[in-house]
Amino acid sequence: MQLLDRYLTAVKFWLPQKHREDIAAELAANLQSEIDDRAAELGRPLNDDEIAALLKQHGSPILVASRYQQEHRTVTFGRQLIGPILFPFYWTAIKVTLVLLLIPGIVPAVVLGARTHGQPFSQFGHALTRVAWLSLPALLIVTLVFAAIDFGLRKFGILEKWGSDWDPRTLPTPARQAKQVRRSSSIAGIIIQSLFILWWWNHGSIPYLVVTNAGAQVHFAPVLTALYVPVLIIAFIHLAQHWINLAEPDWRWLPPAAGLATSLLGLIVLYPLLGTSPLISISQPNGLPISAREAAQIHYILGQCVNWLWLGIVVVGAIYAWRLAWIAWQSLPRNPPGATKNGVAHV
Amino acid sequence: MSLDLNSDLFNNLRLELRRGLLIVAVLAQLRHEHYGYTLRKDLVALGIEIDEGTLYPLLRRLESQGLLESEWREENNRKKRFYKLSREGRAILKQLLAELEKINASLTRIV
Numbered sequence: 478m479q480l481l482d483r484y485l486t487a488v489k490f491w492l493p494q495k496h497r498e499d500i501a502a503e504l505a506a507n508l509q510s511e512i513d514d515r516a517a518e519l520g521r522p523l524n525d526d527e528i529a530a531l532l533k534q535h536g537s538p539i540l541v542a543s544r545y546q547q548e549h550r551t552v553t554f555g556r557q558l559i560g561p562i563l564f565p566f567y568w569t570a571i572k573v574t575l576v577l578l579l580i581p582g583i584v585p586a587v588v589l590g591a592r593t594h595g596q597p598f599s600q601f602g603h604a605l606t607r608v609a610w611l612s613l614p615a616l617l618i619v620t621l622v623f624a625a626i627d628f629g630l631r632k633f634g635i636l637e638k639w640g641s642d643w644d645p646r647t648l649p650t651p652a653r654q655a656k657q658v659r660r661s662s663s664i665a666g667i668i669i670q671s672l673f674i675l676w677w678w679n680h681g682s683i684p685y686l687v688v689t690n691a692g693a694q695v696h697f698a699p700v701l702t703a704l705y706v707p708v709l710i711i712a713f714i715h716l717a718q719h720w721i722n723l724a725e726p727d728w729r730w731l732p733p734a735a736g737l738a739t740s741l742l743g744l745i746v747l748y749p750l751l752g753t754s755p756l757i758s759i760s761q762p763n764g765l766p767i768s769a770r771e772a773a774q775i776h777y778i779l780g781q782c783v784n785w786l787w788l789g790i791v792v793v794g795a796i797y798a799w800r801l802a803w804i805a806w807q808s809l810p811r812n813p814p815g816a817t818k819n820g821v822a823h824v
Numbered sequence: 825m826s827l828d829l830n831s832d833l834f835n836n837l838r839l840e841l842r843r844g845l846l847i848v849a850v851l852a853q854l855r856h857e858h859y860g861y862t863l864r865k866d867l868v869a870l871g872i873e874i875d876e877g878t879l880y881p882l883l884r885r886l887e888s889q890g891l892l893e894s895e896w897r898e899e900n901n902r903k904k905r906f907y908k909l910s911r912e913g914r915a916i917l918k919q920l921l922a923e924l925e926k927i928n929a930s931l932t933r934i935v
Contacts (some may be wrong), residue, residue: 479835496884500884502905503860503880503884503905504880504902506859506860506861506902506903506904506905507859507860507861507876507904509902510859510861510862510902511861511876514861514865535876535877538878540877541877544877544878544880545880545881545884731917
């Protein structure tokens with residue numbers, strides 16, 4: 478029954494967390510009954526090829542799991558834009574996008590408002606309005622991206638091709654699947670990297686809602702413009718890694734490999750900036766001027782951030798290198814216990 | 825219009841037609857308790873073709889709508905989830921069958 482276990486583990490990977498165990502147990506009972514029934518007809522247990530054929534007929538894990546998505550929700554605007562298979566991923570993306578916009582958009586504004594003018598509630602209101610305006614294009618972009626993916630899947634029949642080319646015998650063992658890159662981690666990574674790329678693409682000024690309530694805008698100093706392309710490359714490497722891991726969760730060597738590569742790139746790029754000043758410039762287009770003391774504080778904090786960032790990347794790079802080495806070590810072929818070079822076991 | 829398009833169109837219309845009828849068939853068959861696999865076998869034996877990928881999720885959906893109730897029980901040393909019509913399901917099935925009969929009678933007159 479190893480093949481059935483591998484299949485059920487793969488289906489579980491795509492099932493909604495809340496009903497995962499229950500659905501898998503029911504599916505297991507039904508498939509087991511079918512296997513028993515066919516075995517009774519043949520008068521012998523099914524072999525692996527016959528079980529594989531039965532599982533293939535049942536459907537690829539992602540398709541089977543997609544049918545269990547609650548309520549078959551879709552996004553429709555005249556015609557269906559996002560179907561029930563992609564909808565759960567789309568809904569997760571929308572929620573993560575909103576959280577990513579709300580937390581950095583509102584919390585600092587309220588904290589700064591409370592510290593400088595004692596008006597956290599009015600700051601909260603202003604920040605909320607700004608976040609709402611920022612959210613509209615962000616949510617629209619997320620929706621368009623998912624609609625394009627859905628269109629591509631339907632137009633080119635990718636899921637059907639995936640289903641027909643799929644072979645249950647290629648599924649990894651449950652133990653190996655347990656070590657796969659988590660789906661939630663890949664989806665969160667895709668959303669975070671996409672939003673970051675969108676922001677960085679237009680990085681002329683740090684979004685003012687993040688930094689000051691006095692109308693001043695904080696810009697990157699010219700020295701930091703050298704970071705533009707390398708940071709974009711780093712973000713695209715991570716974005717590609719998350720997409721690949723969403724399709725190939727078994728490639729668990731990829732996150733540490735990408736992390737190590739981008740850490741090294743980050744160290745090379747950041748090194749010339751250590752001790753460089755100023756890293757930012759401040760302008761007050763229409764608001765109250767920011768005091769020299771506050772400006773010096775921001776300069777100091779950013780300088781420290783660069784130092785700590787460099788140190789952080791060294792540590793993170795070392796962790797990635799260790800993880801990569803560990804995965805490589807685990808993947809090395811080994812002789813079975815007790816075997817010798819000549820294949821003769823010690824007694 | 826090409827033959828392929830005709831056949832796609834027919835398949836889509838056929839799917840739409842079958843979708844509602846399958847629900848009626850499943851509800852009617854669950855007047856007696858079944859678990860997923862035996863329900864499918866019985867439906868196929870009665871001439872209602874339905875694949876597992878459609879039936880098993882459908883059972884859970886009908887249960888979440890209150891039309892079915894289920895319980896896990898052991899049979900032949902294996903735990904299985906048995907479904908049967910709920911009281912609300914019985915009432916709805918009665919209405920659906922009456923509706924189906926009306927449509928069928930009208931269609932017979934038209935065709």
